[in-house]
Amino acid sequence: MFHAITRGSVKLVERYLPDPYIFVLLLTIVAALAAMLVEQQSPMQIIQIWGDGFWGLLSFTMQMLLVLLTGHMLASTPPIRRLLTRLARLARGAGSAIILVSVVALAASWINWGFGLVIGALFAKELARQVRVDYRLLVASAYSGFLVWHGGLSGSVPLTIATEGHFSQDQIGIIPTSDTIFALFNVAIVIALFVAVPLVNRLMLPRPEESVYVDPALLAEEDEAESTNDRPADKLENSRLLALVIGLAGLAYMFHYFVISSGTLNLNIINFSFLMLAGLLHGTPRHFLHSLNQAIRGGAGIVIQFPFYAGIMAIMIESGLAATLSEWIVSLATDKTLAFWTFMSAGLVNIFVPSGGGQWAVQSPVVIASAQALGADMPRAAMAVAWGDGWTNMLQPFWALPVLAIAGLKAKDIMGYCLIQLFVSGVIISLGLTFL
Template identity: 70%
Template sequence: MLKAISKPAVKLVERYLPDPYIFVLLLTLIAAIAAIAVERQTPLAVLRFWGDGFWNLLTFSMQMLLVLVTGFMLASSPPVKRILQRIAGTAKSAGGAIILVTLVSLAASWINWGFGLVVGALFAKELARLVRVDYRLLVASAYTGFVVWHGGLAGSIPLTIATEGHFTADQIGVIGTGSTIFAFFNLAIVVCLFIAIPLVNRLMLPDEKDSVYVDAKLLEEPELSHTRGTRPAERLENSIPLSWLVGIPGLLFLLDHFFLRGGGLNLNVVNFLFLFLAIVLHRTPRSLLISLNEAIKGGAGIVIQFPFYAGIMAIMVQSGLAQSMSEWLVSFSTSTSLPFWSFLSAGIVNLFVPSGGGQWAVQAPVILPAAQALGADISRVAMAVAWGDAWTNLLQPFWALPVLAIAGLKAKDIMGFCLIQLFITGIIISVGLVWF
């Protein structure tokens, strides 16, 4: 049944879903028109919101570009390639490859979202070299694992409200991760998704006549040369000690960060880890630079599109549109149904404000007073917003850009499969938030 349903969904998306750049242009126009029509903002005010906020994600854009580049460099190093090849070698069939890549992506995304995006895509490429399997579904399976990130160890909303002095601390106090990430209802949702998502992906596997395969030779990485050369410059480019004299201190810094200072895992730390592991494991600067030149080719979408999303977020927040959407959806809630409507509202807002932390800043002033007035469970409502933010990433191509860049595909190639998962995971999460 899922195979039959996914076939028209894939064709529909392939026909009508534009390139993510076109998608972000359309979202910009929709947000601007809605701010004028609904919030009664003047065109000049909306123009100023958009222009003033256009560069607000520059730091984040660079972080995401580095997630792509450093993750690629790490995975293309000889030791990591051998590990990925060994794990990929355990998949003996197309169905096995789909299940394996989904589970790897789910586990990596639950640990850290940036780690999950890169590992899932790179592992999908490795599997495609060894197993004859529909490449679109393979990459889509890697991306669907990303849906669990906000219920995992790096979830920005549960980590924010667990931090002393967070911006709503006077209102709700500090809520530990035992009531959010490690609460029974959240762990139950995660376990159900770990079972359902791989199974659904496997059941969507197209027949051979409908499958799209990729030539394994096209996925091969360039051979990395380790010849020493004769010129002094060539010797430096191929110097192992030079790489290790810089790379090993970087790893020692991370040991100090985690074990002596008790530091946590965030996007900067993940990028630092990827980069310095890549420096050490590539052994020579030349090997690292060859890998870098390959990695950077896929970053164009991130560079050009993220500023537009920053502008959309500014329109949504500054005009009051995001707050109005949230207020309307929670206006008819009860203490029992509030988590569901919070989840749904977060999913809709996420299409325009694809940032977990930014979304909580927008929705917390609406959601939290409603929860307190209705006597709803604050931690459950907060996790509902977190899950809503993660859920519609299956429809929003913003977060798929690094995956697509690594895999060499377009959004329309994978979003048909993701659309099926959107409905199924939405049911599972909704039931979990209300009934578990």
């Protein structure tokens, strides 16, 4: 029965889920029509909001592109590739490969979401080189690890409200991570997902005659052209000393940032760390640039689609539609069920506003006011927004773009499996937020 449900989900998505670029165009139209109907905005007002907001995520787009590039470059260094190869050898068959990639992706995403996306995808490719396993499910399993990111160390909502001077401090004060990330209910949800996600992925493994395999030769990295030292420029490109000096300078900065200044993880420091480590571990500028040329080929989707998502976010936020949706769903709640309805509303809003920090900015006024009026647990309500944001990433292909770029697949290839994880994880998270 489970295989039948999975096959139906995969066929449904393969038939009806368009390319992510078409998906974002359709979402733009849906958001615009909803804003006009619900918020009584004129077509020209919506078009102006959309156009003004179209470039609102330029810095974030560059950050996300660098997550893809620097993560790919770091993972392609000889030491990391050897480590991934050794880990892949632990897989004795298709089933163990699915479980292994799920656990690695979950652990990496809990540490940092960008790290998890890249490592999961690259590890899936390495497993596919060594084990005969359905490649679609293997990559979907890598992406499913992304479910836990907002309940982990890089969760933008819990980190925001734990930071001195955050925009809601006058209403809720500082909420430490001991009440959010490390609270019993959140830890229990994370542990439950660490058990359920690999098992569900394993149960979805199709029969051999239904599986889609990939030729390992197609996943091989392109060999680097032979280098020469005929010119002074060649000597610079092959200089280990030059790479070492810059790499050690980067390590010195990272030591000062984390140890001396007690800095926290964020996108910029993650990208900086990956970039410096990649330069150091590749050994020479020439090897480093070769890995960049390989990595950059998969970044087209991010570059062209993220501005459209910025436009959708502008429509949702500036028109008031996101707040209206949140208010409508949260109005159904009591003090006991506020977390559940907040989770559901956050999942819906995330389809149109796929940004954890941006979503908290949109929903926090509604959630904070509702929690205070009902006497509900504020940290739990905030984490409900966080989990809702992470939950429907199994339906929204926005964050799958880096994974798909690395793996060389289309969204329709993996989202059918992710749809099953959407339903299973939704039950687990809802129960944890409501009853623990």
